[in-house]
Amino acid sequence: MTVGLLEDFLRATDEWNLGVYGVHVYHAGADPIERRLRSDDRVNVYSVAKAFTAVALGLAQAEGHLTLDDTLLSHFPELASSAAEGVEQITLRHLLNMTSGTSHRWFADQRIQTPDLLHEIIEAPLEALPGQHFAYTGSGAYAIGRTITRAAGVDLRSYLMPRLFASLDLHNPGWHACPQGFTFAESDLFLRTHELARFAQLLLQEGHWGERQIVPASFVHEMVADPVDTSSIDYGDRWTFGYGLGVWIDMDGMYRMDGRYGQYVVICPRRKIAVTVTAHCEQDSRLLDAIHAFILDRVD
Known part of the structure; x- marks a missing residue:
């Protein structure tokens, strides 16, 4: 693997005006290569944050705090009386793989008008x-x-600080919170390209980092083991291979973390490669x- 590999990529993205900020390629057994096209600032990785939330859920399960198949209302029994019909069947797994069936559509760039978004x-x-229908939210x-x-x-950020962020030397990352102080979880996590690349490498290494098993390998496998069908959505062909636990399935055994405006992490377990890109790109699919x-x- 050579730096010339990135030169071809960057030349193409420049010609196509794809707004790349930085790119990092990790290939097991070789030195990582990285190029930057702007200052090394932390940027909003948008929906890539969902994969961090997924890993937090896996860690909480390993510590015995909960399981993926707990129902949401089992943790908030005081809200059961006001819950819509059928919400009592929603599990944490449903919430993570976008099959909760909810009609609620919210993303972190939208102002929260309600006193409590969870309610x-x-x-x-x-x-x-x-469990029956995929709908992205x-x-x-x-x-x-x-x-x-x-x-x-x-809170979610504080939970991950000693367990994940500190372990990967991601010093004090910003993660926006709602008016009540709860981490957004779905977006608005701020990282540098090479910091996000460490998370990519962690997943590529099945949760292992240095001498430690930070995330259970079984959970990393579970993130992609049973994807839900996304063939009916209209995002584009690359979004039709399925959705796992906070990650999109890609072709040929690969999987991805996708964030708005071209924040991408593509992991290829078979070839032991992880590619991380940060950008401001209006042509996500072309990037x-x-x-x-x-x-x-x-x-x-």
Whole structure:
């Protein structure tokens, strides 16, 4: 693997005006390579944050605080009387893989108008039975963050600080919170390209970092083991291979973390490669095409 690999990628993204900030390629057994096209600032990784929330859920499960198949209302029994019909069937797994069936659509760039967003999520009527239909929303990740806070006794960011962020030397990352102080969980996590690349490498290494097993390997496998069907959505062909636990399934055994405006992490377990890109790109699908064509398709 050579730096020339990135030169071809960057030349293409420049010609196509794809707004890349930085790119990092990790290939097991070789030195990582990275290029930056702007100052090394932390940027909003948008929905890539959902994968961090997924890992937090896996850690909380390993510590005995909860399980993925707990129902949401089992952790918030005081809200059961106001919950919409069918919400009692929603599990944390449903929330994470976007099959809760909720009609609630919320993302962190939207102003929260309600006194308590979790109450609004629980009170929203279902449009499908839990587990039956994929519908992308930030509401589920936010609800998971609230559940981890309830079960573990600290907010999501504080929960991950000693368990994940400090272990990867991600010093004091910013993560925006709602008016009540609960971490957004679905977005608005701020990292540098190479910091996000450490998280990518951690997952590529099945949760192992240095001499420690930070995340259970079994959970890393579970993140992609049983994806839900996404073939009916209209995002584009690269979004039709399925969705796991906070991650998109890609072709040929790969999987991805996707964030708005071209924040991408693509992991290829078979070839032990992780590609991390930060950007401000209005052509998300074309940037993803460039990652495949000029990097992943060229690494043996």
